[in-house]
Amino acid sequence: MEGGLVFIGDLDLTTRKVLRWLIERKPIKDIVEWANAFSLWPVHLMTSCCGVELGAAYAPRFDLERYGSLPFVSPRQTNLIIIEGTLTRKMARVARITWEQMADPKFVIAMGACAIDGGLFWNSYNVVRANEVIPVDIYIPGCPPRPEALARAILMLQQRIKSRGITRHDLELIEKNLKIERVELARE
Amino acid sequence: MASQQPQIPQQRLALGKALEELAARLSEHLKGVATRVEADKRSMVINIEVDRSRILEAAKILSSLGFDHVKSLTGVDYPDKGVIELMVHIGSYSRGLRRIMVILRSKLDRKDPRAPTLTQIWPSSEFQEREAWEMFGIVFEGHPDLRRLLLPEEFEGLWPGRKDFEIPTRKAGEVEEPWK
Amino acid sequence: MVAGSIAIEEISKELIQSRDLGVTEEGERLIELQIGPTHPGSGHMRIRVWVDGDIIVRCDPDIGFVFRTIEKLSENRIYMKTIPLVERPSLLDTTPMTIGYVNAIEKLMGIEPPPRAKYLRTILAEITRIASHLYGIGILAIFLGHSTGFMWGFGDRELFVELANQLSGARITYAYVIPGGVRRDMPQSFPDNVEKALRYMERRLKDWYKIFLNNPVIEDRLREVGILRKNDAVKLGITGPNLRASGVDFDVRVADPYEAYDELEFMVPVAEEGDAYARTLVRFEEIKQSINIIRDALRKMPSGDIIHPQIARMFNPLMKKIYEETRRVKFPGIFASLKPPKGEATARVEAGRGEALFHIVSDGSPRPYRFRWTTPSYRNVILFKYLIPGHRLADLPAIYGSLDYFPPEADR
Numbered sequence: 179m180e181g182g183l184v185f186i187g188d189l190d191l192t193t194r195k196v197l198r199w200l201i202e203r204k205p206i207k208d209i210v211e212w213a214n215a216f217s218l219w220p221v222h223l224m225t226s227c228c229g230v231e232l233g234a235a236y237a238p239r240f241d242l243e244r245y246g247s248l249p250f251v252s253p254r255q256t257n258l259i260i261i262e263g264t265l266t267r268k269m270a271r272v273a274r275i276t277w278e279q280m281a282d283p284k285f286v287i288a289m290g291a292c293a294i295d296g297g298l299f300w301n302s303y304n305v306v307r308a309n310e311v312i313p314v315d316i317y318i319p320g321c322p323p324r325p326e327a328l329a330r331a332i333l334m335l336q337q338r339i340k341s342r343g344i345t346r347h348d349l350e351l352i353e354k355n356l357k358i359e360r361v362e363l364a365r366e
Numbered sequence: 367m368a369s370q371q372p373q374i375p376q377q378r379l380a381l382g383k384a385l386e387e388l389a390a391r392l393s394e395h396l397k398g399v400a401t402r403v404e405a406d407k408r409s410m411v412i413n414i415e416v417d418r419s420r421i422l423e424a425a426k427i428l429s430s431l432g433f434d435h436v437k438s439l440t441g442v443d444y445p446d447k448g449v450i451e452l453m454v455h456i457g458s459y460s461r462g463l464r465r466i467m468v469i470l471r472s473k474l475d476r477k478d479p480r481a482p483t484l485t486q487i488w489p490s491s492e493f494q495e496r497e498a499w500e501m502f503g504i505v506f507e508g509h510p511d512l513r514r515l516l517l518p519e520e521f522e523g524l525w526p527g528r529k530d531f532e533i534p535t536r537k538a539g540e541v542e543e544p545w546k
Numbered sequence: 547m548v549a550g551s552i553a554i555e556e557i558s559k560e561l562i563q564s565r566d567l568g569v570t571e572e573g574e575r576l577i578e579l580q581i582g583p584t585h586p587g588s589g590h591m592r593i594r595v596w597v598d599g600d601i602i603v604r605c606d607p608d609i610g611f612v613f614r615t616i617e618k619l620s621e622n623r624i625y626m627k628t629i630p631l632v633e634r635p636s637l638l639d640t641t642p643m644t645i646g647y648v649n650a651i652e653k654l655m656g657i658e659p660p661p662r663a664k665y666l667r668t669i670l671a672e673i674t675r676i677a678s679h680l681y682g683i684g685i686l687a688i689f690l691g692h693s694t695g696f697m698w699g700f701g702d703r704e705l706f707v708e709l710a711n712q713l714s715g716a717r718i719t720y721a722y723v724i725p726g727g728v729r730r731d732m733p734q735s736f737p738d739n740v741e742k743a744l745r746y747m748e749r750r751l752k753d754w755y756k757i758f759l760n761n762p763v764i765e766d767r768l769r770e771v772g773i774l775r776k777n778d779a780v781k782l783g784i785t786g787p788n789l790r791a792s793g794v795d796f797d798v799r800v801a802d803p804y805e806a807y808d809e810l811e812f813m814v815p816v817a818e819e820g821d822a823y824a825r826t827l828v829r830f831e832e833i834k835q836s837i838n839i840i841r842d843a844l845r846k847m848p849s850g851d852i853i854h855p856q857i858a859r860m861f862n863p864l865m866k867k868i869y870e871e872t873r874r875v876k877f878p879g880i881f882a883s884l885k886p887p888k889g890e891a892t893a894r895v896e897a898g899r900g901e902a903l904f905h906i907v908s909d910g911s912p913r914p915y916r917f918r919w920t921t922p923s924y925r926n927v928i929l930f931k932y933l934i935p936g937h938r939l940a941d942l943p944a945i946y947g948s949l950d951y952f953p954p955e956a957d958r
Binding site for chain 3: 406408409410411434435436437438440442443453455459461464465467469488489490491492493494514515516517518526527529531
Binding site for chain 3: 221224225226227229230231233234237239251266298301302303304322324
C-alpha cells in the first residue's frame with residue numbers, strides 16, 4: 179500500500195476495482211477476448227518429438243502465423259504452452275515452472291497421444307501424464323498429430339475463448355483475488 | 367521359419383573368410399588375455415570374452431591394433447546366473463578395419479559389479495560409462511566424472527536397467543505431483 | 547516495485563539462470579549459465595556453461611529431458627511393437643532406424659528381404675535423409691538469425707515429407723520396414739513425382755548456395771568456429787557428417803553396406819577443415835549425393851515381390867488377394883508371435899546424423915531379452931563437453947546448430 183491515500187480511500191485498490199469493472203463490461207470484454215484469441219503465442223518449450231510437427235506447422239506450408247500464433251522466447255510474454263508429446267519426469271518440472279512463470283490468462287494444448295495418456299510409452303517409468311502437471315485445455319490425438327490438427331486445435335481454442343470467455347482456472351484465480359480484496363475492504 | 371538356414375550371398379562368404387582370419391590373428395594377439403575369441407559371420411563381429419581383471423589389458427591390445435572408438439558400452443543382466451555382462455562394441459575408423467566390429471565382453475559379479483574405466487584408452491566411452499552406471503550400477507573404477515546422465519537426480523529406485531527393476535505402479539485415481 | 551527489477555527477473559528466470567558466482571583459482575569470476583530447456587537455442591536439453599567474461603571455460607550438457615526408456619520398454623513388448631518405438635526418438639529420419647532394427651531381427655531369423663524391398667527401403671531412407679538435413683539446416687539458420695533459411699529449409703523439407711507420404715502413407719512415422727520386406731509397393735505415379743521433386747531440389751540447391759552458404763554473414767559466423775580436429779574426432783568416437791567434416795572418410799553405407807547400397811553409385815563427401823562451415827557444407831553435399839542415390843535406385847529398381855516368400859506363404863486368401871491387387875502387405879499371424887531363435891545379432895546403419903548401432907539379445911521368446919541401441923546424437927553429445935570450451939558465448943548457437951544435434955534421439 180505505497181500509493182497515495184486520498185479521502186476516498188486506497189487509490190490503488192479503487193483503480194484496480196474500477197479497471198476490473200470496466201473490463202467486465204460488454205464492449206471491452208469482447209475486445210479483450212478477441213485480442214486474446216488472436217494472439218495465442220506458444221512459449222518455446224519443446225518437450226518431445228512432436229516438436230518436429232510443431233516446427234512444420236509454423237513453417238511456410240502450414241503457416242500457423244496467419245491465425246495470430248507465433249512461438250516466442252519468454253514465458254512472461256506468451257500465453258500458451260503446447261506440450262509436444264511425451265512429458266518425462268525431468269521435463270515435467272520444467273513445464274510446471276514455465277507454466278507458473280506465465281502471466282494470466284494462459285492456455286495449454288496437449289499434443290499427441292503421449293501427452294494424453296502416455297501413448298506408445300504408456301508403461302515407461304520415466305513418463306508422466308500432462309494433465310497431472312498442468313491443467314490442459316485442449317488435447318490433440320495422433321502420433322504425431324499432423325500440422326493441420328494443431329491448426330485445428332488453435333482454432334478451437336480461439337472459438338472457446340470467444341464463446342466462453344477466459345478459461346476455468348483463470349476465473350478461479352480472479353475469484354480468489356476478489357475474495358482477498360473483500361477481506362481487505364472489510365478490515366478498512 | 368525360425369529353423370531356416372541363413373542365406374548368405376557370395377560377397378558375404380568371402381568376407382566371412384576374412385573375418386575368420388582376423389579372428390585367428392586377434393586370438394594370437396590376445397593369447398592368455400582372452401578366454402574366448404569367436405567370429406560371428408552373420409553380424410560381422412568378433413566376440414572377445416575376457417576376465418574382469420584383464421579388461422584393461424585386452425583394451426590396450428585392441429587399441430594398439432587400430433580399434434579406435436567405442437560404439438556402445440552397456441550391460442546385460444542375467445539374474446539367474448548372478449552376473450552382469452559388460453558388453454562393449456568397439457569399432458575402427460581406419461580403412462582396413464572399418465567393416466569389422468569387436469565386442470568385448472566380461473562377466474561381472476551382480477552383487478558388486480566393478481570394472482576398470484576405459485576412458486583412458488577410449489575417451490569416447492565416457493558418457494556411455496555414465497549411462498551404464500546409472501542403468502546397471504556398474505562402477506567404473508577411475509572414471510573422472512561418474513554421475514547420472516539421463517535420469518533426474520532425485521530418481522528413486524535402483525538400477526532401472528536390471529531385470530528385477532519393477533516399474534512403479536499407481537492405484538487408480540492416485541495423482542502424482544511429478545514437478546515437485 | 548522498481549521497474550528495473552522486472553527486467554532482471556526476466557533475464558534470470560527465463561533465458562539464463564545464473565546461480566554460481568564463484569571465484570576461480572586465478573581470482574577471476576566464473577559465472578554459471580543454464581541455457582534451456584525453455585529456450586529456443588537449446589531444444590530439449592539444458593546446456594550448463596561456465597563463462598569467464600564471454601569465453602566459455604567449461605560446458606556440461608544436461609540431457610535426459612526426453613529419456614523414454616525405450617531399451618527397457620522393448621523388453622516387455624513383442625518384436626513388432628518395438629518398430630514404432632525405435633522410430634519416435636529420431637523423428638526426423640525414421641526409416642534408417644527401422645532398417646537397422648529390422649536388419650538385426652532378420653539376421654537373427656536368417657532371412658534376406660527380396661531385392662525390390664531392399665531398393666524401396668533405400669529410397670525411403672534417402673528421402674528421409676534429405677528431409678532430415680533440410681530440417682537441421684533450417685534450425686541452424688534460425689540459430690544464426692537467418693529466418694529465410696529456416697523458412698526455406700522447412701518449406702523444401704515438406705516436399706520430401708510429401709514424397710514419403712505417397713510411398714508409405716504417413717508424414718514422418720512410416721513403420722514402412724517390416725521383417726522380411728516392406729509394407730507397400732510404390733504407387734504408379736511415384737517415380738515421376740520423385741523426379742519432379744529432385745529436379746526442383748537441384749535447382750533450389752543453387753539458390754541455397756547463393757543465399758546461405760556463400761552469404762558473407764553466414765561464412766563469418768561459421769568459418770573457423772568449433773574446429774574439430776581429425777584425431778580428436780576419432781578419439782571421441784564422433785559419427786556422421788560431423789566426423790566426415792573433420793576429414794575421416796567413414797560412412798556405414800560404404801563401410802558395411804546394407805540394403806541396396808553396394809549396388810548404387812554415390813560418393814561420400816568429406817571435408818578437411820572440421821569447422822562449423824565444413825559440417826554445414828558436408829550436409830549440403832550429402833543432399834546432392836542422396837539425390838543421386840534415389841535416381842540410381844529408381845533406375846535400377848528390380849521387379850518382383852516386396853515381401854519374403856516364406857512370409858507371403860502364410861497369407862490367408864484375403865491377404866493374398868489384397869497383396870496381389872494393391873501390393874500391400876497385411877500382417878499374417880506370424881508377426882504377433884515372432885520368435886527369432888536364441889542368439890545375438892548386431893546391425894548398424896547410417897542415419898541422417900551418423901551411425902546407429904542395434905544389438906539384440908534373443909532368448910527364443912517373443913520378446914527381446916535385451917535390446918541395445920546407440921544413436922548418432924547420443925555418441926555426439928560428448929562434443930558439448932570437449933568442443934565448446936574456449937569459444938565465445940555467441941558462438942554457442944552456431945556450433946550447436948552445426949552439430950545437427952537432436953536431443954530426443956540422444957536420450958532415447
